[in-house]
Amino acid sequence: MSSTSNRRILLVDDLPAIHADFRKILATPDETDDLDALHAGLFGEVQSAPTEGFEIDSAYQGDEAAIMVEQAYGSGRPYALAFVDMRMPPGPDGLETIELLWQRDGAVQIVICTAYTDHSWREVLERLDCGDRLLILKKPFDSIEVYQLANALCAKWNVARKLTLHLELLEATVQERTADLQTEVQVRRKAETALRLRNQAMESAVNAIVITTFGHQDALIEYVNPAFERITGYAAGEAIGRDMRFLQRDDRDQVGLQDLREALLAQRDGHAVLRNYRKDGSQFWNELYIAPVSNDDGKVGHYVGVMNDITVARENQRQLEHQANYDILTDLPNRALLQDRMAQAISHAQRVREHFAVLWIDLDRFKYVNDTYGHAVGDALLKDVSNRIKAALRGSDTVARVGGDEFVAMAVGLTSPLDADAIGHQLLAAISLPFVSGDQELQVGASIGVSIYPEDGESAEILLKHADTAMYNVKERGRNDVQFHTLAMSESVRQRATLENDLRLALGRSEFRLDYQPKIQVNTGRMRGVEALLRWDHPEHGLVSPARFVPLAEDTGQIVAIGEWVLRTACAQTQAWHAAGYPDLTVSVNVSACQFRQPELVDTIADILAQTGLEARYLDLELTEGVIMQDRDDVIETLRSLKKIGVTLSLDDFGTGYSSLSYLKRFPIDFVKIDQSFIHDITTNPSDASLTKAIITMAHSLGLKAIAEGVETDGQLGFLAKHRCDEVQGYLFSRPVSSTIIDAVLCGSFVLPSSDLPDHCHLHTVLLVDDEPNVIAGLLRVLRHCGYRILTAHNGAEGLDLLARNEVDVIVSDQNMPGMSGVEFLRLAKDIYPESVRMLLSGNVDLPIAIAAVNEGAITRLLRKSYDEGNLGEFIEQAILRKERGDDSERPAAPSRKDVQGSVECGKSSEESS
Numbered sequence: 001m002s003s004t005s006n007r008r009i010l011l012v013d014d015l016p017a018i019h020a021d022f023r024k025i026l027a028t029p030d031e032t033d034d035l036d037a038l039h040a041g042l043f044g045e046v047q048s049a050p051t052e053g054f055e056i057d058s059a060y061q062g063d064e065a066a067i068m069v070e071q072a073y074g075s076g077r078p079y080a081l082a083f084v085d086m087r088m089p090p091g092p093d094g095l096e097t098i099e100l101l102w103q104r105d106g107a108v109q110i111v112i113c114t115a116y117t118d119h120s121w122r123e124v125l126e127r128l129d130c131g132d133r134l135l136i137l138k139k140p141f142d143s144i145e146v147y148q149l150a151n152a153l154c155a156k157w158n159v160a161r162k163l164t165l166h167l168e169l170l171e172a173t174v175q176e177r178t179a180d181l182q183t184e185v186q187v188r189r190k191a192e193t194a195l196r197l198r199n200q201a202m203e204s205a206v207n208a209i210v211i212t213t214f215g216h217q218d219a220l221i222e223y224v225n226p227a228f229e230r231i232t233g234y235a236a237g238e239a240i241g242r243d244m245r246f247l248q249r250d251d252r253d254q255v256g257l258q259d260l261r262e263a264l265l266a267q268r269d270g271h272a273v274l275r276n277y278r279k280d281g282s283q284f285w286n287e288l289y290i291a292p293v294s295n296d297d298g299k300v301g302h303y304v305g306v307m308n309d310i311t312v313a314r315e316n317q318r319q320l321e322h323q324a325n326y327d328i329l330t331d332l333p334n335r336a337l338l339q340d341r342m343a344q345a346i347s348h349a350q351r352v353r354e355h356f357a358v359l360w361i362d363l364d365r366f367k368y369v370n371d372t373y374g375h376a377v378g379d380a381l382l383k384d385v386s387n388r389i390k391a392a393l394r395g396s397d398t399v400a401r402v403g404g405d406e407f408v409a410m411a412v413g414l415t416s417p418l419d420a421d422a423i424g425h426q427l428l429a430a431i432s433l434p435f436v437s438g439d440q441e442l443q444v445g446a447s448i449g450v451s452i453y454p455e456d457g458e459s460a461e462i463l464l465k466h467a468d469t470a471m472y473n474v475k476e477r478g479r480n481d482v483q484f485h486t487l488a489m490s491e492s493v494r495q496r497a498t499l500e501n502d503l504r505l506a507l508g509r510s511e512f513r514l515d516y517q518p519k520i521q522v523n524t525g526r527m528r529g530v531e532a533l534l535r536w537d538h539p540e541h542g543l544v545s546p547a548r549f550v551p552l553a554e555d556t557g558q559i560v561a562i563g564e565w566v567l568r569t570a571c572a573q574t575q576a577w578h579a580a581g582y583p584d585l586t587v588s589v590n591v592s593a594c595q596f597r598q599p600e601l602v603d604t605i606a607d608i609l610a611q612t613g614l615e616a617r618y619l620d621l622e623l624t625e626g627v628i629m630q631d632r633d634d635v636i637e638t639l640r641s642l643k644k645i646g647v648t649l650s651l652d653d654f655g656t657g658y659s660s661l662s663y664l665k666r667f668p669i670d671f672v673k674i675d676q677s678f679i680h681d682i683t684t685n686p687s688d689a690s691l692t693k694a695i696i697t698m699a700h701s702l703g704l705k706a707i708a709e710g711v712e713t714d715g716q717l718g719f720l721a722k723h724r725c726d727e728v729q730g731y732l733f734s735r736p737v738s739s740t741i742i743d744a745v746l747c748g749s750f751v752l753p754s755s756d757l758p759d760h761c762h763l764h765t766v767l768l769v770d771d772e773p774n775v776i777a778g779l780l781r782v783l784r785h786c787g788y789r790i791l792t793a794h795n796g797a798e799g800l801d802l803l804a805r806n807e808v809d810v811i812v813s814d815q816n817m818p819g820m821s822g823v824e825f826l827r828l829a830k831d832i833y834p835e836s837v838r839m840l841l842s843g844n845v846d847l848p849i850a851i852a853a854v855n856e857g858a859i860t861r862l863l864r865k866s867y868d869e870g871n872l873g874e875f876i877e878q879a880i881l882r883k884e885r886g887d888d889s890e891r892p893a894a895p896s897r898k899d900v901q902g903s904v905e906c907g908k909s910s911e912e913s914s
């Protein structure tokens with residue numbers, strides 16, 4: 001029997017003898033024979049003495065038994081079986097006892113011991129739902145039967161107990177597993193809920209969400225949410241499988257796209273605002289954020305895009321910006337935008353050197369209209385006025401509303417600042433036109449103050465202030481007028497107006513005449529032709545300069561009639577000279593831009609030539625760069641037509657505009673006239689000198705002839721001749737003179753001043769410059785027999801003049817001369833004639849100055865005044881030889897100061913030189 005087996009038995013009977021019997025019977029079967037003895041010995045003394053095999057307790061009443069069963073159950077050692085007597089007076093009978101026992105321990109098995117055959121209690125037992133917990137033992141007992149019964153019931157109890165324990169264990173395991181499963185289910189449910197939430201969020205998001213594949217070429221759509229469908233108009237089925245770019249059109253060069261491409265390339269987030277199109281073709285602004293989505297292997301497999309239709313937001317933004325910059329009533333720019341535009345106009349005008357005008361317009365009588373007819377009429381009038389101002393200006397101009405009845409107009413690109421006056425009067429005329437409101441006809445005027453950039457200020461603020469002040473002046477003077485901020489400007493405006501009027505009458509009154517300026521061929525010194533220059537003999541002001549009235553005539557268009565008169569007169573005069581026996585003479589006539597634009601120009605010229613009888617080749621038309629450089633097909637066409645009729649063409653004032661010589665190849669030009677502003681300083685300004693040389697060289701390389709105008713000195717002429725300029729024109733020969741004087745020149749009774757044209761001999765030329773005549777005399781003596789052509793000058797200015805007219809190989813200059821020092825003179829000589837050899841002669845060299853001049857290459861050799869006669873000739877000869885070899889670097893070893901008295905070879909370090 002296992003030690004864990006339960007073999008506890010409770011005997012419940014009111015008779016102690018029965019207890020003894022049971023104890024005896026339940027002893028081990030082998031000892032059954034001794035049962036009686038054993039029973040006798042023990043009976044009544046030890047009620048609960050252990051019986052081997054069974055553990056037996058005794059109770060003599062039902063309630064006592066109930067207590068014992070309860071205790072045993074509570075201690076964890078319950079009874080397996082109880083033998084219960086049926087009648088146990090005075091306590092509960094057997095059935096009641098059974099009920100009591102089962103109330104304490106439902107598992108205890110009961111054997112009822114009874115001697116009665118009356119089975120009326122069976123019903124009670126059935127009520128108790130006994131199952132197999134109850135057995136009936138009929139008295140008198142058979143010992144073996146009782147023992148076996150006890151044994152079997154204990155074994156059954158133990159099996160049942162084991163089963164129960166096993167079941168409990170099983171139940172615990174099941175419970176544990178169930179708990180685990182419940183946790184797992186909960187976690188999974190949570191995840192599912194989160195996923196469902198995310199899906200719902202994507203589905204119900206306001207922003208469109210797109211998931212695409214990620215590839216080098218394509219971004220194929222795999223998912224779109226309902227917001228995508230709503231924004232684009234494409235159903236999911238229509239979008240899925242297509243490339244994301246299908247929302248774009250031909251404008252695939254949008255700025256934002258580049259950012260996205262870069263983001264995709266780098267596999268990072270990106271953002272762009274794109275112009276996209278809905279299914280119905282309408283455009284929308286798509287603010288798109290894209291982000292890479294990695295696969296489990298960490299590689300980017302997808303991209304998620306969040307799109308937002310910001311069309312409305314952008315439009316709102318635009319409207320806000322518009323409201324910040326525009327006046328609500330008139331939709332004109334407000335003061336803030338005006339100032340912005342003015343700042344732009346200032347930087348543009350600075351760059352292209354032009355003027356612009358600021359016109360401050362204040363309406364006269366507006367307050368009266370507003371007060372009398374009400375604000376609605378006042379507002380309508382303001383709108384009307386703003387439209388009229390706009391219409392009176394050019395598209396590039398700006399008009400702004402800066403106050404209740406105040407406007408500012410900015411007129412840009414003015415040829416002359418005075419044009420602002422005409423603009424102001426145009427505005428006055430437009431504003432003062434009647435304004436109809438219902439059956440009322442109203443009229444307002446304006447006071448306009450004008451300031452000009454840059455004359456009246458270089459900032460928007462100052463220009464506005466000055467225009468405002470000028471407007472107040474107009475108000476004080478009686479309104480409805482235009483006034484400039486600068487009084488002088490107002491005065492010029494008045495004068496200009498008068499002049500304009502007079503000019504209109506001048507042609508009819510024969511106040512014009514032509515003067516002619518000779519044009520001289522440099523290689524022959526002969527007058528090849530003349531330039532016709534217009535003169536206006538004003539009855540009051542006397543001779544008015546063409547520089548003053550020609551632009552005015554151009555502005556008013558009168559130049560067309562005047563120009564025709566010039567052409568006719570010049571051609572007739574030249575034809576007269578031809579007839580008088582000077583058949584080669586040519587005449588140049590200026591043609592203005594306005595004239596050139598006339599479609600009938602070519603025909604007019606052909607007619608004039610035909611009518612005057614002058615052969616076309618003797619007429620030369622001078623056109624400025626501004627006319628020619630427009631590079632428009634019609635310009636080139638007109639030039640070709642003119643060439644076709646046989647006239648020659650000159651490009652006037654060359655160098656002052658923006659044209660380049662190489663650009664000239666496109667035009668059928670014959671002559672380039674170098675502007676006199678370059679000629680003026682040609683002998684003293686290195687950049688003018690090199691520019692002039694370049695123009696001549698390039699003109700020749702293009703097969704054109706170069707003419708220099710404004711030649712006033714022999715020096716200028718010499719320079720031009722030396723550099724092979726073809727023709728010259730200027731006061732050196734003659735001012736523009738009347739045709740009578742030209743007659744006299746032609747017939748030889750008047751001789752043009754002879755020019756000192758250069759001697760093109762091949763002797764090497766040495767220029768000696770010293771203010772001391774005896775030093776010059778000494779040098780001449782030394783060089784007398786060397787075979788040089790020797791030029792002498794007493795100062796730097798004379799030296800430069802001679803240099804301009806002569807090809808000089810070697811310059812020997814004193815340092816201490818009045819006006820210009822030797823170093824200063826040689827520095828200029830170096831800049832203009834870098835090929836010359838330059839020697840400085842000084843008794844008392846100022847070393848720092850001389851060293852600086854040596855280092856910068858202005859001086860090639862430094863000579864002491866105590867020169868050795870023989871050596872000076874030798875130095876010059878060596879220098880000429882090196883120059884002819886073009887060998888600057890390989891100079892012969894420099895004679896030391898000791899070797900050659902007073903001579904220092906330059907090109908060495910300053911220490912050596914000194």
Ligand SMILES: Nc1nc2c(ncn2[C@@H]2O[C@@H]3COP(=O)(O)O[C@H]4[C@@H](O)[C@H](n5cnc6c(=O)[nH]c(N)nc65)O[C@@H]4COP(=O)(O)O[C@H]3[C@H]2O)c(=O)[nH]1
Pocket residue numbers: 517532533534535545546547550563566589590591592622652653676709710711712729730731732735736
């Ligand atoms: N300082 C100086 N000036 C010299 C010298 N040699 C000539 N000039 C002046 O230089 C100007 C040369 O004419 P432009 O460049 O065509 O410039 C001309 C031309 O653009 C215009 N012009 C003259 N006559 C006519 C004409 O009949 N029609 C047109 N459209 N314009 C004309 O008026 C401008 C001025 O004419 P002018 O006052 O006659 O001024 C002339 C002439 O008198 C000189 O050695 N030194």
